[in-house]
Amino acid sequence: MRMRKQWDSWMVIGIAIFVLTLLFLIVPLGTLFISAFKDPSTGTFSLTNFARFFSKPYYYNSMLNSIKVTVTVTVLCVVIGVPMAYLMTTCKIRGKTFLQLMIIISMMSPSFIGAYSWILLLGRNGFITNLVRDLFGFEMGTIYGFGGIVLAFTMKLYPYIYMYVSGALSKLDSSLTEAAENLGCSPVKKVFSVVIPLIFPTVMAGVLMVFTNAFSDFGTPMMIGEGYRTLPVLVYTEYVGEVGGTANFASAISMIMVIITITLFLVQTRIVDKKSYEMSFLRPLEPQKVSLGKSFLIYVFLYGVTIVSMLPNLTIVVSSFRNSSGPVYKEGWSFNNYINAFEKAGNSILNTYKFALIAILIIMVLGMAIAYISVRKKSVLSRFLDTVVMFPLIISGTIMGIMLLLTFNAKPLMLGGTATILIIAFVIRRIPYTVRSSSAILRQMNPVMEEASISLGYTPMRTFWKVTCPLMLSGVFSGLILSWITIIQELSASVILYTGSTATMSVQVYTEVSRNNYGIASAMASILTVTVVLSVLIFFRLSGKKEISL
Amino acid sequence: MGTEIRIAEVTKKYGDKTIIPNLSLTIRSGEFFTLLGPSGCGKTTLLRMIAGFNTIEAGSIYFDDKSINAIPPYLRNIGMVFQSYAIFPHMSVRKNVEYGLRQRKLDKKTIREWSDSIMETVKITEYADRSPNQLSGGQQQRVALARAIVIRPTVLLMDEPLSNLDAKLRIEMRSAIHDVQKEVGITTVYVTHDQEEALAISDRIAVMNQGEIQQVGTPVELYHRPANTFVATFVGTSTVFDAVFQGNDGDAFVVIDGQLRVKVDHLRSGIADSEALKVSVRPEEFIPVRDPQQTNVLKGVVKSCVFLGKYLNYEVQLTSGRMIEMSQPASGIRDYFKEGEEIALTVDCERINVFDGAGSVNLIREEG
Ligand SMILES: Nc1ncnc2c1ncn2[C@@H]1O[C@H](COP(=O)(O)OP(=O)(O)O)[C@@H](O)[C@H]1O
Ligand SMILES: [Mg+2]
Numbered sequence: 008m009r010m011r012k013q014w015d016s017w018m019v020i021g022i023a024i025f026v027l028t029l030l031f032l033i034v035p036l037g038t039l040f041i042s043a044f045k046d047p048s049t050g051t052f053s054l055t056n057f058a059r060f061f062s063k064p065y066y067y068n069s070m071l072n073s074i075k076v077t078v079t080v081t082v083l084c085v086v087i088g089v090p091m092a093y094l095m096t097t098c099k100i101r102g103k104t105f106l107q108l109m110i111i112i113s114m115m116s117p118s119f120i121g122a123y124s125w126i127l128l129l130g131r132n133g134f135i136t137n138l139v140r141d142l143f144g145f146e147m148g149t150i151y152g153f154g155g156i157v158l159a160f161t162m163k164l165y166p167y168i169y170m171y172v173s174g175a176l177s178k179l180d181s182s183l184t185e186a187a188e189n190l191g192c193s194p195v196k197k198v199f200s201v202v203i204p205l206i207f208p209t210v211m212a213g214v215l216m217v218f219t220n221a222f223s224d225f226g227t228p229m230m231i232g233e234g235y236r237t238l239p240v241l242v243y244t245e246y247v248g249e250v251g252g253t254a255n256f257a258s259a260i261s262m263i264m265v266i267i268t269i270t271l272f273l274v275q276t277r278i279v280d281k282k283s284y285e286m287s288f289l290r291p292l293e294p295q296k297v298s299l300g301k302s303f304l305i306y307v308f309l310y311g312v313t314i315v316s317m318l319p320n321l322t323i324v325v326s327s328f329r330n331s332s333g334p335v336y337k338e339g340w341s342f343n344n345y346i347n348a349f350e351k352a353g354n355s356i357l358n359t360y361k362f363a364l365i366a367i368l369i370i371m372v373l374g375m376a377i378a379y380i381s382v383r384k385k386s387v388l389s390r391f392l393d394t395v396v397m398f399p400l401i402i403s404g405t406i407m408g409i410m411l412l413l414t415f416n417a418k419p420l421m422l423g424g425t426a427t428i429l430i431i432a433f434v435i436r437r438i439p440y441t442v443r444s445s446s447a448i449l450r451q452m453n454p455v456m457e458e459a460s461i462s463l464g465y466t467p468m469r470t471f472w473k474v475t476c477p478l479m480l481s482g483v484f485s486g487l488i489l490s491w492i493t494i495i496q497e498l499s500a501s502v503i504l505y506t507g508s509t510a511t512m513s514v515q516v517y518t519e520v521s522r523n524n525y526g527i528a529s530a531m532a533s534i535l536t537v538t539v540v541l542s543v544l545i546f547f548r549l550s551g552k553k554e555i556s557l
Numbered sequence: 558m559g560t561e562i563r564i565a566e567v568t569k570k571y572g573d574k575t576i577i578p579n580l581s582l583t584i585r586s587g588e589f590f591t592l593l594g595p596s597g598c599g600k601t602t603l604l605r606m607i608a609g610f611n612t613i614e615a616g617s618i619y620f621d622d623k624s625i626n627a628i629p630p631y632l633r634n635i636g637m638v639f640q641s642y643a644i645f646p647h648m649s650v651r652k653n654v655e656y657g658l659r660q661r662k663l664d665k666k667t668i669r670e671w672s673d674s675i676m677e678t679v680k681i682t683e684y685a686d687r688s689p690n691q692l693s694g695g696q697q698q699r700v701a702l703a704r705a706i707v708i709r710p711t712v713l714l715m716d717e718p719l720s721n722l723d724a725k726l727r728i729e730m731r732s733a734i735h736d737v738q739k740e741v742g743i744t745t746v747y748v749t750h751d752q753e754e755a756l757a758i759s760d761r762i763a764v765m766n767q768g769e770i771q772q773v774g775t776p777v778e779l780y781h782r783p784a785n786t787f788v789a790t791f792v793g794t795s796t797v798f799d800a801v802f803q804g805n806d807g808d809a810f811v812v813i814d815g816q817l818r819v820k821v822d823h824l825r826s827g828i829a830d831s832e833a834l835k836v837s838v839r840p841e842e843f844i845p846v847r848d849p850q851q852t853n854v855l856k857g858v859v860k861s862c863v864f865l866g867k868y869l870n871y872e873v874q875l876t877s878g879r880m881i882e883m884s885q886p887a888s889g890i891r892d893y894f895k896e897g898e899e900i901a902l903t904v905d906c907e908r909i910n911v912f913d914g915a916g917s918v919n920l921i922r923e924e925g
Contacts, residue, residue: 458610459643459701461631463657463708470631473656477647 016468021380023387026374031431035410042258042413054547056259069236070263073222076153076237080160080221081214086167087161087312089210093202094305095169096176099294100308104553106313108543111555114166114314115539117496117513119226122159123520124319125150126231127326127529132335134322155231160224162316164217170557171213175206180291208279211286215275216557219268223403225511226498230520238264239405240500246409246503254413261406320536325376327533331526344530351527354508355515356534362426362511363494366433370490372432374441377485380477381442382449383457393446400439407436408503426508432500437493441486444556448482448525449475485556488546559587559744560620560711562607565810567616569602570770576602577768579583579616584746585761585821586621589738591747593755594765596793600748602716603765607746609633620711636705636743638715642697645690650700651685657708675707678737695726702734706741711924713738713745719754731758750791756780782923786916789837796881797916802828811836811911814877817855819906823922833914840870840884842908845894846901854901857881859894869893873900 046053060066066416091110095103128135136147149348150158179202232240238260246257289533297305327344329336381393399407411432415422422428456478459471498513505514512531519528547553562584570578574600584590589717592600606619606647609630617624625633645653654676659666679699689697698718705713719727719879735758749755755762755883756776764771764779764787772784783789786797803810809824813836828834846854857875864887869882871894883902885892894900911920 023781453641453643454647455639455641455643458608458630459637459639459704460645460656461610462608462633462637463704464631464634464660466629466631467662474645478645 017380020376020386021392023388024377024392025388028392031411031435032395032398035407035414038414039261039406039410040257042255043262043472044259046254047255052231056256057098057263059256060259066241066260069238069241069423072153072235073237073239076156076160076228077218077221079482080164081217081281082283082317084165084168084217085210085214087165088213089172089206091165091309091312092169092172092176092318094230094309096173097292097295098297098302098305099473100309101340106309107553108547109313109317110166110169112320112543113163113313114170115492115543115555116163116320116536117226117498117532117539118159118220118224119230119513120323120496120516120536121163121319122155122230123516123528123532124322125155127158127322127525128318129155134326150229151217151233152235156228156235156237159227159231159319160221161229162319164220165312165316167216167220167557168210168213170554171209171216172206175209176202177291177294179205202459211275215272218271219401222268223264223401223405223499225403225405225502226517229517239403242403242405242409243499245504246405248552257409258413261403261409264403264406272401320540323529323536324533326525328530329529331527331529334523334525336525344526348416348527348530348534352510352512352515352519352531355510355512356531358426358509359495359511359513359535362430362433362509363491366430366437366494367491369430369434370438370441371483371487374438374490375445375479377438377442378445378479379451379471380520382446393442396442397439399436402436402497404432404436404497404501405503405549407432408500411500412503423504424509426509429501429504429509429511432504433494433497436491436497436500440489440493441483444486444489445479445483448479450452452478481550484546484550485552488542489555492542495538495542496535559585559742561586561622562712562744563619563622563747564603564607565619567603567606567618568614569599569606569611570614574825575768577606580768580770581616582763582770582773583742586744588744588760589735589745589747589758591749591755591762592765593749593752593762593792594771594837596750598765599768600750600757600765601716604746604748606719606864608635608637608714618655631920634711636708636710636713638698638701638705638713638718640717640720642694642701642721643692644697644700644704646689648680648689649685650687650689650692653689653700654685654703654707661708671707672703675703678740679703681732694722695730698730699733702737706743706763710743713743714748715745715882716748716861717750718747720749720751728752756792761779762792764791766791774854777894778892782919782921783837783910784919786837786912789910789912793835793839794882795839795910796879798836798838800911802830802832802833804828804830813838813904814875816853816854817903819854819904819909821906821909821911821921824911825920825922828920835914835916836904837910837912838881838904839908840882841868841882841886842905843881843902844905846903847887849901851901851903854903856899856901859896859898859900862894862896864893871900873902 043056044052044054046055089519095106097310100106113115128131129147130136130150139145139147146170148154184537223239228235228237228240229243242257242264245260326336328340328342330339330343332339377392377396381389411428412423415428422431452475457470457474460474461467465473496513497511498517501511501514502517505511510518512535516528516531516535519525519531543555546555562861564582567577568575580603592603594600602611606613609625609628613626617626619625643768645656646658651672654672654871655668658671673682676685679702681696681699681703684692684696684700688698692700701718714733719730722730731754747758756779759776760777761773761775763773768789770781772788777794779788783792783795786795789795790797798814800814803811803812803818809821809828810818811821811834812818855875857873859871860874863870863871866887868887869885871885873881873883875881912918913920
C-alpha cells in the first residue's frame with residue numbers, strides 16, 4: 008500500500024548514515040585489508056608482510072608479549088574484581104559509596120597517565136623507589152617492562168570486572184543462595200556452586216572488555232614498557248618509522264590484531280550464548296554483618312585495592328605542583344608547571360575540549376538516530392548498521408588511526424593532518440557507547456507512546472522530537488558520558504593522526520614525557536584527570552545515578 | 558454528526574499467515590461499537606488497520622464513503638486510547654490533554670477552553686497540573702480518554718482500555734467511558750475480550766473468532782439469539798447439547814441429549830427427520846420439574862449451590878456425567894435445592910437456541 012510515505016524521512020536518514028558508515032568505516036577497513044596484502048617493494052598482492060612478521064622473533068615476540076600481558080592482566084582483574092564485587096554486595100561495608108566512586112574514577116582515568124604515574128612512584132627515580140633507598144638502603148627492582156605494564160593495566164581495568172559482576176549480583180535473587188545454604192553448602196561452597204555459575208556470563212563479558220582494552224592499548228606499554236614491545240607499540244613504531252613501505256607491514260600486523268580480537272569475541276559469544284539467566288521475581292541479596300576479624304581482612308582488601316588504584320591520580324595531581332626541571336622534580340611547590348604548560352601547549356588544551364565537544368555533538372545526533380533506526384525500523388539495513396557500528400569497540404585506536412590515514416591521505420578526500428580526521432576518529436571509536444545505551448532505553452520504551460502521538464496528528468518525525476527524544480535522553484546521556492570521557496583521553500588514534508596544530512592534551516602529555524619534560528606533562532595530565540573526575544561527578548549529580556553503565 | 562466506518566473486504570497478513578481474511582463490517586455513525594473475541598483473534602490487528610498503524614493487504618476502509626487507505630495515521634484524525642494508557646510521562650496532565658490541540662494551529666484561548674471542558678467531562682480537572690506518574694491507573698486512563706477526544710476526532714478507537722485496572726475501577730470506568738461517549742457522540746470502536754464488559758457498554762457488538770466476524774448485533778440479540786454455538790458459549794454461559802430433530806404432523810420436536818423431547822416452534826423448515834442438531838441452553842433456561850411422575854426430563858444431582866441474592870447458581874451433574882450450570886430466581890425459602898439432592902430438569906423451549914449439526918447456523922426463525 009502507499010503507507011510507505013511516512014517512513015520516508017527515516018529512510019533518507021538511514022541511508023545517509025549507511026553511506027557515512029561505508030565511507031568512514033567499511034572503506035578504511037577494506038583499505039587496511041588491501042594494504043596488508045600489498046608487497047611494499049613491488050606493489051603486487053602477496054603474503055610478504057605476514058611472512059616477514061612470522062619469520063623474525065623481533066616481530067612475533069611482540070605478539071607473544073601482548074598475549075602474555077593480556078592474559079596475565081585479565082586473570083588478575085578477575086581475581087581482584089570478582090571478590091570485590093561479591094564482598095561489596097554481600098557484606099555491610101562502611102564507605103561503600105565512597106569506594107564505589109573511587110573505583111569508577113580509577114576506571115575512567117586515562118590509562119597512559121596511570122602508567123606515567125607509576126613511573127613517578129616506582130620508576131628509576133620514583134618517589135617510592137627513592138624513599139625505600141633512603142630509608143632502607145635497598146634497591147627495588149625496576150617496574151619497566153612486563154611488570155609495570157601489568158600493574159598499570161590491572162589497576163585501571165579490574166573495575167570493569169567489578170562493575171559487571173556487581174551488576175549481575177544485584178540481579179541475583181537471595182532465595183537462590185539461601186536455598187543453597189539450606190542444602191548444607193558452606194558459604195565458600197555456596198559461592199562456587201551457586202553464585203559463580205550464575206554470574207559466569209557476566210564475568211565473561213567483563214573478561215572480553217578487559218582483554219580487548221589491554222590488548223589494544225598503546226599508551227601504557229609505550230610509556231612503561233621500554234624494551235618490552237607489544238603489538239600496538241609495534242604497529243605504531245612500524246607505521247611512523249622512517250623506513251619506506253612500512254605502512255603495508257603495519258597494516259598486516261593490524262590485521263593480525265583484528266583477527267585475534269575477533270576470534271576472541273566469537274569464542275566469548277559462543278561460550279556465553281544461552282547461558283544468561285533472567286530472574287523474574289527479585290529479592291536482592293541483603294548485605295550481611297560480618298565478624299570483626301573477618302571484616303578487618305575485608306576492609307584491608309577493599310580499601311587497599313581502591314587506594315592503590317587511586318594512587319596514580321593523586322600522584323599526578325600532587326606532582327604537578329612540584330617544581331621541576333626535565334625529568335627531575337625539585338624542592339618546592341609552585342604553579343610553574345601549569346604556567347609552562349599554558350604557554351607552551353595552551354593550544355592543545357583548547358583543541359581537546361573543542362574537538363571533543365564537536366565529536367560529542369555528532370555522536371549524540373548520530374547515536375540517537377542509529378539507535379532509533381535499529382530498534383524501531385527493523386530492516387536488513389538497520390541490522391547491518393547495528394552490528395557494524397559496534398565494531399570499533401574491539402579495534403585498537405592505533406589501527407583505526409592507520410586505517411583512516413591510509414584512506415584519506417589522498418584526493419578527493421585529503422583529510423590527513425586536519426582536525427576533521429581526528430574528530431572522525433573520535434566519533435567512530437566512541438559512538439558505540441551512545442548507540443548502545445540509546446538502544447537499550449528505546450527497547451524499554453513502549454512504542455505505543457509514539458503511536459499515541461502520531462494518532463494525535465504529529466508526523467513520525469515530529470513525534471520523534473516531541474516524545475521519543477525527551478524520553479530517550481537519560482539513556483543517551485549515560486552513553487554520552489562514556490563517549491566524552493574516553494574521547495578527551497584518546498591517545499592511540501590521535502597519536503597517529505595529529506599534526507603540531509591539532510595536538511590534544513593526551514598527545515601532549517605523551518610527547519612531553521618522551522621529551523623528559525615531566526613538569527609540563529604532569530600539569531597537563533592533571534588537567535585531564537581533573538576533567539575526567541569532574542565529568543563523572545557532574546554526571547552523577549545531574550542524573551542522580553551512582554554508576555556508569557558500561 | 559458522527560462518522561460511518563465501512564470496512565470492505567479487508568485482508569491482513571503477516572508474512573504467509575492470514576490473520577484477517579476478507580472481513581466486512583459497517584459501524585454506524587455515532588454508535589458505540591465493540592469488537593469482542595478471545596485474545597489472539599485479531600481485534601487489535603483490525604483496530605490498528607483503522608488507525609493506520611497496520612498495512613492493509615487487500616480491501617478498503619471508508620470513513621463516510623471516503624477511502625482512508627492511503628491516508629497516513631497522523632492525518633486520519635483519530636482518537637486512540639490504549640491498554641497501557643500511553644500517557645506522556647514528561648508532560649503534566651494538562652500538557653498531555655493539550656498535546657493534540659497544539660499541533661492544530663488553534664489559538665491559545667481555544668486550546669485552553671477545549672481542554673478545560675474535556676477535563677471537566679472526564680473529571681480530571683483537579684489533577685491538571687500534576688505529573689502523570691502521580692496518578693492512579695484509572696486517573697491515567699481518564700487522561701488518555703480526554704487527550705483522545707479533545708481533538709474532536711472523526712472516530713474514537715479504544716483497545717482494551719480497562720484491562721489494566723482492578724475489577725471495581727473497571728466497572729466505574731466503564732460507565733464513565735459510556736457516558737462520555739454518549740455526551741460527545743463520536744463513533745467509537747471498542748475492543749475487549751470481556752463479554753460482560755461488551756454487553757454492558759455497547760450499542761452493537763461484533764463477535765470475532767480467528768479473524769472472522771461471527772455475528773453482529775445488539776447485546777440483547779447476541780445473548781438471546783446467538784448466530785452459532787461459538788457466540789452462544791462466548792457471550793454469556795450456555796450448555797450445548799447434541800440433539801436430534803423429529804418432525805411430527807408439521808410440529809417440530811427436538812430430542813436433547815437423547816432424553817428430553819421438547820416442541821420447538823419457529824424452527825426453520827427443511828430440516829430432515831433424525832437430522833443431528835445442537836441445542837444451547839442458558840442457565841436460566843433450565844426449569845426444575847417437581848412432579849416425580851414426569852419422565853421427559855434431564856436427570857441429575859446438585860453438586861453445588863451458590864446463593865447470589867437475586868438468584869441461585871447451581872452446578873448440576875447430569876446422569877450422562879456432564880456438568881451443567883443452572884440458575885433459578887430467588888423465590889421462596891422452601892424452593893431451593895440442596896447439594897446432593899436429585900433434580901429433574903426441562904428447558905424453556907421458547908428461549909433455547911437450536912443450531913445445525915455443526916453448530917454454525919442458528920435454525921430459529923425470528924417472527925415478524
Ligand atoms: N506484528 C505481528 N507479526 C506477526 N503476527 C502478529 C503480529 N501482530 C499480531 N500478530 C498475530 O495476529 C494474531 C492476532 O493478534 P491481535 O490482533 O493482537 O489479537 P487480539 O487483539 O484479538 O488479542 C495473533 O495470532 C498474533 O500472533
Ligand atoms: Mg489485543
